[in-house]
Amino acid sequence: AVWHGLGVTMATAFLSWSLSLLFGVLLGSVCADVIWRSWSLPIWPAIGLRRGLAIPRAVHELVWGLLLLQVFGLHPYVAVAAIAIPYSALVARIWRDHLDSADHRPLHALISAGVHPLSALMTALNPGMGSVLMSYGGYRLECALRSATLLGVFGLGGLGTELQLTLQSLQFRELWTGLWVLAAVMLILEQLLRFWRKCSGVGVHGQRRILLFGLLAIAFGVIGTFWLRHVVPDQFLGLSWFGLEVPSWTQLNAAARELPWLRMILETLGLTVLAAGIAIGLPPLALLLWPSPRWHQCCSMFWACMRWIPPPLMVLLLLLSNRPSLAIGALAIGLHNSGVMGRLLLEGLQQQSGQRQDALRAMGSSERISWLYGLLSPQSPSYLAYGAYRSDVILRETVVVGVIGGSGLGWQLLESLSSFHWAAVVLVLCCYCALTITGESLSDRCRSLWLQS
Template sequence: MNRPRPAAPLLTLLPSLALVPVLIVTWTGLHGGGLSIWQQCLSGALHPSLDPNVLRAVWHGLGVTMATAFLSWSLSLLFGVLLGSACADVVWRSWAFPTWPAKGLRGALAIPRALHELVWGLLLLQVFGLHPYVAVAAIAIPYSALVARIWRDHLDSADHRALNALISAGVHPLSALMTALNPGMGTVLMSYGGYRLECALRSATLLGVFGLGGLGTELQLTLQSLQFRELWTGLWVLAAVMLILEQLLRVWRGRSGDGVHGQRRILLFAALTIVLGVIGMFWLRLIVPDQFSGLSWIGMAVPSWTQLSAAATELPWLRMILETLVLTLLAAGIAIGLPPLALLLWPSSRWHQFCSMFWACMRWIPPPLMVLLLLLSNRPSLAIGALAIGLHNSGVMGRLLLEGLQQQSGQRQEALRAMGSSERMSWLYGLLSPQSPSYLAYGAYRSDVILRETVVVGVIGGSGLGWQLLESLSSFHWAAVVLVLCCYCALTISGESLSDSFRSLWLQS
């Protein structure tokens, strides 16, 4: 006898229950002192500063951020494709080699992929000092491992019949791989590479919030000094750049077809990747020439076994891990459950356009900046961190959901409406239901991303592994740093494996 299970569209709404404890804690933590500050903040959004000095500072910060994003993105695609090809089983089998080196390389790449770019930035900052290439490397290292994973997955899951036929006919393995797998892999590179460019721009802004230069530093300084008009000048400029980039990438993806024109766009995309990387490198040198005197090796003391044992006994492991996991669950619930719940409240085109604008704003504001905004009128808590990460990632999930719903034919919704169903029920089971499995599959992947992002708000909100990592780095307690990073890697690698299982489950359904 089959046990009853909730319908797929109801499962997309179930995670929104995380909003209940988060909103309760947030509501009880409100204080009236922040009301006037919030009024100034909202007034600054309507009247941003147009002072020439402010505009010059914003333009300079934007240049550093974009140059960092371009260079790190170009390097991550280059190294990601090379590493992804090196750890793909099909590549090794094409040369009749054993596949154990590929498996070993895949295991090694799990470590740089597990650490968030902010963690890499803080570590490299301690070792090399403040330098523009520190932010570039902090983004390029984890992004290369992420691109390598996606590239390898698509290589090994592609149809290999044409490749096997070419190799059997005596074609050189490299030529056979390029001929048989290039068309499909080129489309993957353009689609995922464009998405990674958006992420690189957000990451460069995020690293700036923590003092690594660029527009993020300008935003953080103006918020700390409560100069809201200057803050919104930077936010509106960032929003305009992100909006233009999103639209350009959407047009590019829509026109990247197959055949001869598709192959030309693949070559054009490869050339564009190299050109943007070169532009980013020279742009950085032009904007911040004083900081290009060379990397200085500050170094770190390698902890002994005695120091590691002492640090292991003094760290509050249970509290740190529980806070990190609770923060992940609450934030993932908000990110996954809020978009379908918001669209269900009023299933009309105008409301959906408003939601689209709201989610765009959530994507543009970095999570640590959102935490600082929420702390203007609230006490620090796990709920504030979960709300900041959840709202930021709901912007990504909301855009994905709207794009998927727009691709639905709408016939099922019209049929349900003709049978007498209400507007909400016809939308829920007519439009959302077919989209639910793929939406939940991406939600499983996003939960893995959220687990990595907990370190971002943990550094500010005083909770979880992120706060302990910052404290240990600030005091140069390298034994604690090593242990916290090992624990963080173990959690993220376990979360990645779990999210892969759930994603496969939903895609098969």
């Protein structure tokens, strides 16, 4: 059962990652201002598309999965679409940001010389975009595997479903077998992606990188499609369609009056603040306890384990010895995201020269002080900038533990979906989108300020 669930999870991750990468690059190129200006066209269509993509990006893949499950029933493509829709919007945002923030002087020079805009764009911007696609695309593959496991925890099939069933039936031997299998797959994937980045960064031009990575994405999509058809052949008989009742204005007004908005919003924001504090503050404090290579390796292994365990599964594990509370949900999200932040911090510290630390140590400073001011301080602006982005991700992930922990907008969303109260579903989703879009704009401003510092 574990190996069958692993096959479903990996096939879902491969196919959804391939689709999100292809559609994300296409949408990101269309909504970039530099593309429209190269053809001397107005940029208002790009602005409208960017604002439209903020809505699917603001909704977590779990919410997409639950909504599509109500519409199409249980089908393998439901999990694929639930991951591909928000991931396409996320990839489009990153791709567009790098296109518009790149150096456009070579592009303007080529266009002024009479070169066709398409040829000028391919020549001037592609060399820098190859590394962006490879680094962020590889990271998205890891996220797709984690998201496929997460959707399985909520009944959409795969390894997550097997882990949830073994935990509910108290079969801990099978549970740990599944966790070790998931950890091994994630570790192998991380090492393969790291090796891929190192090998592809030597003597490979940007256009070849994009072409090579595009072919790899298409190959993964084909493999994922055939693999998914092989492991779940009985479910590919066709999609079902369950009509949804569009709520009227009277139903929306009644649902708006009956829902406890203030309590739900405060619980969601409190969960976000607590989890963000754990995720951002834990890695530097842990490394500061004992700034030595052995301790850093131990921290790296701990953070790897935190990255491998999905937040809802971590909540269920914590609930075995604790009562449900807001702190348990915040701890689960915070520990999971601290694994990502810790990995990023260690990679940034390894790229530091170490001259400041050696100078402070030579002046008589202690090991902790020299590490704090010599290595961590120069790395802090970029670390805090990524922490601002991670806070935005944590706000979207609160729906995951809210569904389990009985708090915030996530719990109300699950209750409304279970009772087919579509007016409440629409209002809760609109509130969640408003919160996440507002948090995204605030995190963008904080990130730009920290990067400028």
